[in-house]
Amino acid sequence: MGRVQDKVCLITGAALGMGREHALLLAEEGAKLILTDIKTDEGEAIAKEINDSGGDAIFIKHDTASEEDWKQVVDKGCQHFGKIDVLVNNAGVLVLKPIQETTTEDWDFVQSINTRGVFFGVKYVLTAMQKAGSGSIINISSIYGIIGAPSASAYQASKGAVRLLTKTAAVEYAEFNIRVNSVHPGVIATNMTKDFLTEEANTEALLGSAIIRRPAQPKEISWGVLFLASDESSYMTGSELVIDGGYTAT
Numbered sequence: 001m002g003r004v005q006d007k008v009c010l011i012t013g014a015a016l017g018m019g020r021e022h023a024l025l026l027a028e029e030g031a032k033l034i035l036t037d038i039k040t041d042e043g044e045a046i047a048k049e050i051n052d053s054g055g056d057a058i059f060i061k062h063d064t065a066s067e068e069d070w071k072q073v074v075d076k077g078c079q080h081f082g083k084i085d086v087l088v089n090n091a092g093v094l095v096l097k098p099i100q101e102t103t104t105e106d107w108d109f110v111q112s113i114n115t116r117g118v119f120f121g122v123k124y125v126l127t128a129m130q131k132a133g134s135g136s137i138i139n140i141s142s143i144y145g146i147i148g149a150p151s152a153s154a155y156q157a158s159k160g161a162v163r164l165l166t167k168t169a170a171v172e173y174a175e176f177n178i179r180v181n182s183v184h185p186g187v188i189a190t191n192m193t194k195d196f197l198t199e200e201a202n203t204e205a206l207l208g209s210a211i212i213r214r215p216a217q218p219k220e221i222s223w224g225v226l227f228l229a230s231d232e233s234s235y236m237t238g239s240e241l242v243i244d245g246g247y248t249a250t
């Protein structure tokens with residue numbers, strides 16, 4: 001208990017999936033939470049669940065593709081809690097199509113959230129962290145930001161961009177005591193993957209070369225996020241935390 005006691009953590013895409021699980025675990029460990037998502041009902045529900053069990057969370061509606069939304073979220077979060085210590089850039093979308101079927105709209109949609117949205121988050125939260133004197137930025141990439149696979153070119157390009165944006169931000173802002181790392185989940189059982197995890201044959205295909213032959217539960221990624229949010233990771237920056245059941249090991 002208390003591994004992130006009183007740290008103010010902003011989590012995007014916190015209404016569902018892994019973002020929701022990160023919120024619950026960080027709250028259990030003492031964090032104060034700014035939760036954001038485009039889904040208002042589910043986002044307010046998770047903030048209420050945390051507050052009802054003695055935590056401290058606010059929900060703000062937020063489209064991470066919007067620069068204006070980002071400015072407002074960072075302002076409102078700082079007004080409410082006085083600072084931001086941790087950003088979990090988690091919101092993301094997946095379009096699965098071969099390259100020749102990927103339209104310009106598909107490409108731009110994925111980049112607007114997975115790449116531009118993450119860039120805005122890093123950019124606007126840095127000012128708040130500089131004021132606070134320290135910070136930890138956790139960008140959620142994917143194993144698909146490390147290796148190739150069929151049918152997800154826009155997604156993979158976006159997650160590769162997140163991997164290197166992370167390293168650049170780590171280099172640029174180390175002098176301000178701001179650490180920036182990326183997390184690379186493998187196959188996780190969430191809304192994003194549920195349509196592929198219905199039949200054994202599809203699950204097997206999606207698991208690819210994973211050594212642990214099952215999808216992870218979201219909380220198995222949240223433990224990594226908790227580590228990066230906490231001071232336990234004080235010597236870690238510009239790095240990649242791969243949590244993939246050994247997918248990229250072979």
Ligand SMILES: NC(=O)c1ccc[n+]([C@@H]2O[C@H](COP(=O)([O-])OP(=O)(O)OC[C@H]3O[C@@H](n4cnc5c(N)ncnc54)[C@H](O)[C@@H]3O)[C@@H](O)[C@H]2O)c1
Pocket residue numbers: 012013014015016017018019036037038039062063064065090091092093113140141142143184185186187188189190191192193
């Ligand atoms: N599920 C996996 O297997 C897997 C693997 C590797 C990486 N990831 C990454 O992990 C992150 C979380 O994925 P998940 O599986 O929990 O997805 P999910 O689809 O279950 O949840 C994503 C959340 O992001 C929100 N969101 C979508 N677009 C948004 C926007 N423009 N602004 C704000 N919020 C928005 C959704 O409403 C939802 O609450 C994503 O970045 C994803 O790419 C997922």
